[in-house]
Amino acid sequence: MTTAANLLAFLGLTATLLLVWRQSWPARLHLFAVQSALLAVLAGAVGIFAGKWALLGVGAVVLVVKAWMIPRLLWRIGAGVPVRPVAPGRSSGIPLLVAGVLVVAAYVIMLPVNAATELPTEGGIPLAFAMALIGLYLCVTGHDAFGHTLGFLVFENGIFALAILATYGLPSIVEAGVFLDVLVVVLIMEGVVAQVRREHASTEEERLRELRG
Amino acid sequence: MAAAGPLVALAIGLVAFVLGLGGVAGNTWTVAVPWLVPLGGLELTLDPLAGLFLALVGGVALPASVFALGSTGRAGRGALAYPVFVASMCVVPLAANTMTFVMAWELMSLASYFLVLHEREERASVRAAWVYAVMTHAGLACLLAGMLLMGAWTGSPRFADWRVAAPALGAAARSVAFVLLAAGFAGKAGVIPLHVWLPLAHPAAPSHVSALMSGVMIKLGVYGLLRAGLDWLGVGPAWWGVAVLLAGTVSSVIGVLYALVDHDLKRLLAFSSIENVGIILIGAGAGMLYHGAGLEGLALLALAAALYHTINHAAFKTLLFLGAGAVVHATGTRNMEGMGGLIKRMPWTAACFLVGSAAIAALPPLNGFVSEWLTFVALLQNTRIAQPILNLTFTLGIAGLALTSGLAMACFVKAFGITFLALPRSDAAARAHEAPPVMRTAMVALAVACVALGLGATLVVPALVSVAGALTGNRTPVAVGDWLTLGVSGGFGTLSTLAIAAALGAALALPLIALRLAGAARGRRPYETWGCGRMLQTSRMEYTATAFADPFRRVFDFFYRPEKRLDIEFHPGARYFVQRIEYANPTRSIFDDWLYRPAIDALRVVARRARAIQSGSANVYLAYILAALILLLVLA
Numbered sequence: 001m002t003t004a005a006n007l008l009a010f011l012g013l014t015a016t017l018l019l020v021w022r023q024s025w026p027a028r029l030h031l032f033a034v035q036s037a038l039l040a041v042l043a044g045a046v047g048i049f050a051g052k053w054a055l056l057g058v059g060a061v062v063l064v065v066k067a068w069m070i071p072r073l074l075w076r077i078g079a080g081v082p083v084r085p086v087a088p089g090r091s092s093g094i095p096l097l098v099a100g101v102l103v104v105a106a107y108v109i110m111l112p113v114n115a116a117t118e119l120p121t122e123g124g125i126p127l128a129f130a131m132a133l134i135g136l137y138l139c140v141t142g143h144d145a146f147g148h149t150l151g152f153l154v155f156e157n158g159i160f161a162l163a164i165l166a167t168y169g170l171p172s173i174v175e176a177g178v179f180l181d182v183l184v185v186v187l188i189m190e191g192v193v194a195q196v197r198r199e200h201a202s203t204e205e206e207r208l209r210e211l212r213g
Numbered sequence: 214m215a216a217a218g219p220l221v222a223l224a225i226g227l228v229a230f231v232l233g234l235g236g237v238a239g240n241t242w243t244v245a246v247p248w249l250v251p252l253g254g255l256e257l258t259l260d261p262l263a264g265l266f267l268a269l270v271g272g273v274a275l276p277a278s279v280f281a282l283g284s285t286g287r288a289g290r291g292a293l294a295y296p297v298f299v300a301s302m303c304v305v306p307l308a309a310n311t312m313t314f315v316m317a318w319e320l321m322s323l324a325s326y327f328l329v330l331h332e333r334e335e336r337a338s339v340r341a342a343w344v345y346a347v348m349t350h351a352g353l354a355c356l357l358a359g360m361l362l363m364g365a366w367t368g369s370p371r372f373a374d375w376r377v378a379a380p381a382l383g384a385a386a387r388s389v390a391f392v393l394l395a396a397g398f399a400g401k402a403g404v405i406p407l408h409v410w411l412p413l414a415h416p417a418a419p420s421h422v423s424a425l426m427s428g429v430m431i432k433l434g435v436y437g438l439l440r441a442g443l444d445w446l447g448v449g450p451a452w453w454g455v456a457v458l459l460a461g462t463v464s465s466v467i468g469v470l471y472a473l474v475d476h477d478l479k480r481l482l483a484f485s486s487i488e489n490v491g492i493i494l495i496g497a498g499a500g501m502l503y504h505g506a507g508l509e510g511l512a513l514l515a516l517a518a519a520l521y522h523t524i525n526h527a528a529f530k531t532l533l534f535l536g537a538g539a540v541v542h543a544t545g546t547r548n549m550e551g552m553g554g555l556i557k558r559m560p561w562t563a564a565c566f567l568v569g570s571a572a573i574a575a576l577p578p579l580n581g582f583v584s585e586w587l588t589f590v591a592l593l594q595n596t597r598i599a600q601p602i603l604n605l606t607f608t609l610g611i612a613g614l615a616l617t618s619g620l621a622m623a624c625f626v627k628a629f630g631i632t633f634l635a636l637p638r639s640d641a642a643a644r645a646h647e648a649p650p651v652m653r654t655a656m657v658a659l660a661v662a663c664v665a666l667g668l669g670a671t672l673v674v675p676a677l678v679s680v681a682g683a684l685t686g687n688r689t690p691v692a693v694g695d696w697l698t699l700g701v702s703g704g705f706g707t708l709s710t711l712a713i714a715a716a717l718g719a720a721l722a723l724p725l726i727a728l729r730l731a732g733a734a735r736g737r738r739p740y741e742t743w744g745c746g747r748m749l750q751t752s753r754m755e756y757t758a759t760a761f762a763d764p765f766r767r768v769f770d771f772f773y774r775p776e777k778r779l780d781i782e783f784h785p786g787a788r789y790f791v792q793r794i795e796y797a798n799p800t801r802s803i804f805d806d807w808l809y810r811p812a813i814d815a816l817r818v819v820a821r822r823a824r825a826i827q828s829g830s831a832n833v834y835l836a837y838i839l840a841a842l843i844l845l846l847v848l849a
Contacts, residue, residue: 109846140835
């Protein structure tokens, strides 16, 4: 179980780092779907090893909602946008470096937690936390509504992985609520993006600076 | 439908009045509903002090609601806020733990905020409500800080547990809690310099609401001060009492000085409320000092005086606000320079207003006189404390109270004289009409209460002494005279309002009887009023409110710092002919100029600096979240 959990958490983090590296949005979307699928497998694996059969159901829901439904919705948001950013001069070097720093920070922050727990899955906890931090970082550096939404979803995936690894899943009512929230966020963002695009013909953040109080 | 709000408030007031009187009589109970609200649950306790203030809320809500039934303003506005306001004021004195208290307190503030915002089309009302909201929430912040600190130090949100645990706390801790609680309560009570909301909010609200705000809501600040200084925090160091006494002195003198030069009838009454809260606090501070010095008999006397003045002020200020409401209703203006001659058009209102004015000016045998007399008697015995610095404080209190009494007299001579006497100064005043019977009923009831509270002093004072005794934990009976005469402190002072009333009545009646017996000519001789030799008397030749206040303005020039604005327009042809002269002589508020304006300016500067972090970029805002999260995790 330790090996499986560590491997899956590692693969999830790798997917996250690739997400930071890639620039074209269809590729990032695919990576997000892959990451979500990995999490579904992680939930299933932990469920089987720990004997928590409800986690199997959770994994199935993750597969449906995050690996299939949300990517489809995001695809609709992105439709019509150039595949790569038009503006030149953006490299992936610095974001990757920051992501690396965040991984180290996650290890440092989780040191006391790891010292306190005796779970077989504890090796994956810092990785999952790093995933969450990098997701938040993606959210911060996103250049348009698509980037922010994707960053938020990765952040949420990280939290989910953390919950699975640290406590073997949350009560099912909480899980259900979280899934619904995420779905609603994406739906709202779809509406907002449509509205912003109608007003400004772009979802670039630069345009929103005029909204100062 | 518009009557539903006042009717509900009327019912609440009736229940509160009866329950409160029961509490004063010693009928105490506790109701606890732990599951209803978090952090301690809902808990209500009725003890004698809570009962007194509950009865006060009910006793003022009754006439105010009756008056509201007769007023035809913007029907419907405030129909919900008004009963909520009354109900929340009933809960405040009953609250027995932090959560209950804060919820009732905030509900009271919010409901009154909406009532102040009654005329929301007027800029002045909106500004008044804004200032009120800011001041009341600043006060709430202080209260919350104090209560949460006490909760943390004693380990319980219940006031009963504070009472037990407070003596074990350090002196510094208790003083910190007292300063925070006192600041919060003093803001609500309108103690100077935290009074700025009061002269704005009271005139903006409908008159029955002004009456409730002035009659009861600010008294709940006094209630809190009494609780904090004598009950929750135990016996404090002497400086608590000194602070309360001096704050009371300053508030009473400055309040009446402002009232004296104001020409807005309702604002004048609002400033006068600041003055009266000051008088109450002089008594309360003296009570705290005596209690701290172990002179329990004097402590009871001073506290009873403060409580008596609390009740009296509720009675006559409610009456005066309702009277002012009837006048504003009839003339459509609050400016006294546009009134005059109303005694002929509104005899009932004038008579009631006169009773209220005489009571607030502390004329015997009315109620204001009794409580001020008691306060004086309590203050004058300060020589029993052998500490020169405290004696000096008491002396300042006595001097302040004496000055206040005199100025209040002048102030209400002006309020009644300019409003009701002489010739009408405007068409609206000349066409004024008497208030409808429902409104008159409310005013007459209050006028009767003022007289009864004065004549029945020998019944009221023992009850108040027992309430004060329950507050300070002194249950030994104190003799306060017999049914005819109040005799306090073993004969230090005696007063019989009944005897004074009888003497005054006799002084009026005896000459009439004597004339009759002497066979003086009966019947009337109609004749012209003596017009000082003038052929024609118009309202423009009359004494104005400005003229009446002018001597005071000159004497207290250093305080009012009046500006003189003289604007003369000459004839374009020759400078010897004047077309128009405009003279204005407004006073300036030293609190606005020296305290609030610098504070607001400093706040603006800080806010402008802080705007640097508002870049307009969503990325930066999200980065703040990330940075805060990582910082918290690393520090944790």
